[in-house]
Amino acid sequence: MKFWDTFVIGEPIVLGSYLFSAEDIVRFAEKYDPQVFHLNAEAAKASVLGGLCASGWHTAAACMRLNVDYRYARVKEWIEAGNPAPKIGPSPGFRNMRWPKPVYAGDNVTFSQTIVDKRVSETRPGWGILSFTTLGVNQDGAEVFTFEGAAFQGTD
Numbered sequence: 001m002k003f004w005d006t007f008v009i010g011e012p013i014v015l016g017s018y019l020f021s022a023e024d025i026v027r028f029a030e031k032y033d034p035q036v037f038h039l040n041a042e043a044a045k046a047s048v049l050g051g052l053c054a055s056g057w058h059t060a061a062a063c064m065r066l067n068v069d070y071r072y073a074r075v076k077e078w079i080e081a082g083n084p085a086p087k088i089g090p091s092p093g094f095r096n097m098r099w100p101k102p103v104y105a106g107d108n109v110t111f112s113q114t115i116v117d118k119r120v121s122e123t124r125p126g127w128g129i130l131s132f133t134t135l136g137v138n139q140d141g142a143e144v145f146t147f148e149g150a151a152f153q154g155t156d
Contacts, residue, residue: 003078004118007130015111020107038058052105059109060097060147111134
């Protein structure tokens with residue numbers, strides 16, 4: 001079996017969870033997205049969002065961290081089982097990134113991905129493209145983050 005064959009269309013993969021603390025929300029916002037509803041809990045109460053919440057980019061960055069950690073752990077297990085190291089490539093892009101609900105301080109968001117398509121590249125021998133959906137759900141089951149993405153993956 002090839003590593004490529006381990007990717008199953010329609011099978012959800014839980015990447016992990018991330019707890020958004022007020023301190024982390026403010027720290028990220030100070031550095032990358034200094035809007036009042038990400039910086040100041042009192043001022044955020046008066047905003048359209050109604051409370052201190054994470055930047056959408058903070059949510060995306062937390063998801064990416066968990067995605068990379070999950071992928072490298074999966075590759076490590078594959079290699080430790082005696083298989084050859086697979087080729088892992090970059091993403092050619094994403095679309096439809098959405099934040100349907102705010103991620104508030106104290107929210108614990110679980111991120112998952114589901115492969116929706118996989119195909120062998122016609123222009124890059126030895127490579128395929130995995131298409132997937134990514135979902136972030138808070139502790140109450142509310143969808144707070146979604147996007148459709150793709151990634152290059154070795155087929156050898």
